[in-house]
Amino acid sequence: MSTKQQLTEDMKAAMRAGDKHKLGVVRLILAAIKQREVDERIELDDSQVLAVLEKMVKQRKDSISQYEAAAREDLAEVERAEMAVIETYLPAKLDDAELDALIDAAIAETGASSARDMGKVVGVVKTRAAGRADMAVASARIKARLAG
Structure with missing residues (x-):
């Protein structure tokens, strides 16, 4: 079952169960997906979803940090x-190892030897770790590994 189908089924289940919170969030997700499909005139596959x-997760993290800075813990909790x-709905995160x-593996595959080759390595890691790793953390580790 694709992620979009899973979301639709979960929306129906949340409606039946009367779970207003989950229903609202799933509707937000489906609206964001539909908006992108309409904007780009395409049908999104699982990787695009x-x-x-x-x-959406990144937006929530940014909002949480802004709300906490403004001492609005109530709004941060909603986020x-x-x-x-x-x-x-995201795949399990990769652990550090x-x-x-x-x-x-990406460094060996691309033959990267210096910081100038970082873009190649990031590209490979990004495709293989899609949705399973924070790319800011991965980029920092790649940079450290290539620097020395």
């Missing part, structure tokens, strides 16, 4: 709850 979900529901192994 994952990209939409990752973007955390939405983020928790969105993350259930798996991410390091993936980076080592």
